[in-house]
Amino acid sequence: xxxxxxxxxxxxxxxxxxxxxxxxxxxxxxxxxxxxxxxxxxxxxxxxxxxxxxxxxxxxxxxxxxxxxxxxxxxxxxxxxxxxxxxxxxxxxxxxxxxxxxxxxxxxxxxxxxxxxxxxxxxxxxxxxxxxxxxxxxxxxxxxxxxxxxxxxxxxxxxxxxxxxxxxxxxxxxxxxxxxxxxxxxxxxxxxxxxx
Amino acid sequence: xxxxxxxxxxxxxxxxxxxxxxxxxxxxxxxxxxxxxxxxxxxxxxxxxxxxxxxxxxxxxxxxxxxxxxxxxxxxxxxxxxxxxxxxxxxxxxxxxxxxxxxxxxxxxxxxxxxxxxxxxxxxxxxxxxxxxxxxxxxxxxxxxxxxxxxxxxxxxxxxxxxxxxxxxxxxxxxxxxxxxxxxxxxxxxxxxxxx
DNA sequence: AACTATACGGAGACACCCTCCGGATCTACA
DNA sequence: TGTAGATCCGGAGGGTGTCTCCGTATAGTT
Numbered sequence: 001x002x003x004x005x006x007x008x009x010x011x012x013x014x015x016x017x018x019x020x021x022x023x024x025x026x027x028x029x030x031x032x033x034x035x036x037x038x039x040x041x042x043x044x045x046x047x048x049x050x051x052x053x054x055x056x057x058x059x060x061x062x063x064x065x066x067x068x069x070x071x072x073x074x075x076x077x078x079x080x081x082x083x084x085x086x087x088x089x090x091x092x093x094x095x096x097x098x099x100x101x102x103x104x105x106x107x108x109x110x111x112x113x114x115x116x117x118x119x120x121x122x123x124x125x126x127x128x129x130x131x132x133x134x135x136x137x138x139x140x141x142x143x144x145x146x147x148x149x150x151x152x153x154x155x156x157x158x159x160x161x162x163x164x165x166x167x168x169x170x171x172x173x174x175x176x177x178x179x180x181x182x183x184x185x186x187x188x189x190x191x192x193x194x195x196x
Numbered sequence: 197x198x199x200x201x202x203x204x205x206x207x208x209x210x211x212x213x214x215x216x217x218x219x220x221x222x223x224x225x226x227x228x229x230x231x232x233x234x235x236x237x238x239x240x241x242x243x244x245x246x247x248x249x250x251x252x253x254x255x256x257x258x259x260x261x262x263x264x265x266x267x268x269x270x271x272x273x274x275x276x277x278x279x280x281x282x283x284x285x286x287x288x289x290x291x292x293x294x295x296x297x298x299x300x301x302x303x304x305x306x307x308x309x310x311x312x313x314x315x316x317x318x319x320x321x322x323x324x325x326x327x328x329x330x331x332x333x334x335x336x337x338x339x340x341x342x343x344x345x346x347x348x349x350x351x352x353x354x355x356x357x358x359x360x361x362x363x364x365x366x367x368x369x370x371x372x373x374x375x376x377x378x379x380x381x382x383x384x385x386x387x388x389x390x391x392x
Numbered sequence: 393a394a395c396t397a398t399a400c401g402g403a404g405a406c407a408c409c410c411t412c413c414g415g416a417t418c419t420a421c422a
Numbered sequence: 423t424g425t426a427g428a429t430c431c432g433g434a435g436g437g438t439g440t441c442t443c444c445g446t447a448t449a450g451t452t
Contacts, residue, residue, distance in 0.1 A: 002449055005399060028439060039401035044441065102298075105355040141369070144359075149366050152352035156344045159301040163340075170345050173337070174366075176373030198418060198429060224408065235432035240410065 009046050011036040017057045025054055025099030051112035054103050058116045065090060069123040073130065080136035083127045084175050087150045090120065091167060094154050101154040120147055137178050149174055205242050207232040213253045221250055221295030247308035250299050254312045261286060265319040269326065276332035279323045280371050283346045286316065287363060290350050297350040316343055333374050345370055 001009075015036040019027035029050065033043040047053040068089050072082040094100045104113060125143040132139050153174075157167035197205075211232040215223035225246065229239040243249040264285050268278040290296045300309060320339045327333040349370075353363035 002398060004449070008400085029441090030439075033401095040440090041401055041442080041444095042399075045399075049441090105352060107355045107357065142365075145362070145365055145369075148352045148356065148362065149349075149369065152348040152366070153345075155351065156301060156348035159303050160344065161303065166341070166344065169338075169341055170348070170370075173341075173345065173373035174369045177369035177371065178373075181372065200418065201430060204431085225410090226408075229432095236409090237411080237413095237432050238430075241430075245410090 005046075008036070008038050008042055012038060012043055012046060012053070013056045013060070016053050017060075020054070020057060020097050020100075025050070025097055025103050029053070049112065051103065051106070054100070055113045055116055058097075058100070058113070059119075061093065062116060062119050065093060066119060066123045069127055072127060078136070079127075079131035079134045080179065083124070083131050083137060083146075084171075084178075086124060086127055087146060088171070090124075090147070091150055091154045091171075094151065095158070098158060101151045101158060104151050105148070105155065117147075135180065138180050141178055146178075201242075204232070204234050204238055208234060208239055208242060208249070209252050209256070212249050213256075216250070216253060216293050216296075221246070221293055221299050225249070245308065247299065247302070250296070251309045251312055254293075254296070254309070255315075257289065258312060258315050261289060262315060262319045265323055268323060274332070275323075275327035275330045276375065279320070279327050279333060279342075280367075280374075282320060282323055283342060284367070286320075286343070287346055287350045287367075290347065291354065294354060297347040297354060300347050301344070301351065313343075331376065334376050337374055342374075 012032065016027075016032050019032045019035070023031075029043055030040050032053075033040045036043075043053075047056065065086075069086050072086055075082075077085070094104070104117070121143050124147060128137065128141065128143045128146065131137040132141070150171075153167055153170045156170065157163075160166050208228065212223075212228050215228045215231070219227075225239055226236050228249075229236045232239075239249075243252065261282075265282050268282055271278075273281070290300070300313070317339050320343060324333065324337065324339045324342065328335050328337070346367075349363055349366045352366065353359075356362050
């Protein structure tokens with residue numbers, strides 16, 4: 001890669017990060033290029049579409065979330081709580097970019113953002129595995145599902161800013177469902193089989 | 197309302213329904229107008245934005261979902277199962293329009309689609325109330341939250357078409373969390389308080 | 393210094409959104 | 423039935439944003 005190309009690449013990612021934070025992930029790409037002192041053509045050469053750029057920005061920040069998962073693994077925290085806390089951190093992070101949750105979920109971006117997704121999966125997967133080994137989380141729960149759930153709830157919360165506690169309320173529903181149920185207690189679990 | 201205006205209004209809704217089913221809720225409004233044999237200006241006069249049109253289309257189909265809730269209320273089904281089954285019906289319906297779930301969640305459309313939302317809330321609210329009276333669903337669960345959760349999960353499922361069972365898996369997590377937990381069983385609920 | 397692979401820039405085609413207003417069309421009333 | 427005028431129609435046009443293409447410029451090499 002030529003030196004000038006590398007320079008432009010870096011400036012674009014830098015500028016994109018700012019723009020995405022300020023204007024959300026739908027910030028105009030032409031503005032990003034202009035602020036980076038670069039032509040729109042250059043932007044598109046480095047990043048064929050919006051998702052590529054988003055992926056590059058996001059990837060720089062992922063190390064932090066991965067690091068958190070390692071810490072939670074090392075610390076003596078309750079395995080199930082560790083998983084849930086980590087998912088909350090993922091949620092908090094994605095909140096800093098309006099629209100990021102939507103972008104990650106977007107099918108179109110599936111290919112482009114895969115590198116980010118697999119990093120998240122491997123970090124979270126380890127935490128989940130430990131919790132499942134300890135019997136603290138249902139064994140049929142998958143890390144991919146948890147991440148998808150988390151981003152879906154972030155999105156719901158983002159679209160309902162007038163309800164501040166929404167994410168936590170929804171997450172708590174799902175969180176309770178993750179835990180293995182005690183052996184059926186008469187009455188309380190009536191009808192449960194029909195729902196499964 | 198003048199007769200020709202009414203005629204155009206109806207044709208637009210009709211045509212929009214088809215377009216939304218075929219091309220998703222982001223179908224080009226100009227195409228809808230053209231297919232309805234009407235100018236784009238006419239479309240915008242009747243429906244100031246995409247959400248108004250979506251609302252009109254959606255509203256025609258809501259009676260069915262409301263009807264279902266009445267049936268579930270009348271039938272002797274388990275109250276909690278009835279709520280969950282109804283939410284599934286809502287989910288199935290919204291699946292017929294790619295993007296509807298996103299549109300309903302969208303903040304911009306909040307005003308425009310309110311009439312649909314309140315119909316859903318009142319139908320679901322009655323079912324939920326009965327289940328909570330019967331002690332079959334946690335009393336702190338709100339119908340607004342359940343609908344938001346449902347649409348969030350529909351959206352997640354819609355964006356991951358390669359995983360057919362996703363919606364059901366995610367829903368089952370949340371569904372389990374809705375049920376009141378039996379009095380703490382030693383060991384299994386360790387760490388629960390931290391998550392609430 | 394000359395050469396070539398690589399990268400740049402931005403004009404322009406495209407798609408969609410939404411507005412505006414001159415002209416066409418209904419309807420009520422005589 | 424004829425007409426006045428309130429109502430409605432249509433689509434050109436301006437705006438925004440995406441993405442492509444290719445003539446020009448430049449870094450790196452010999």
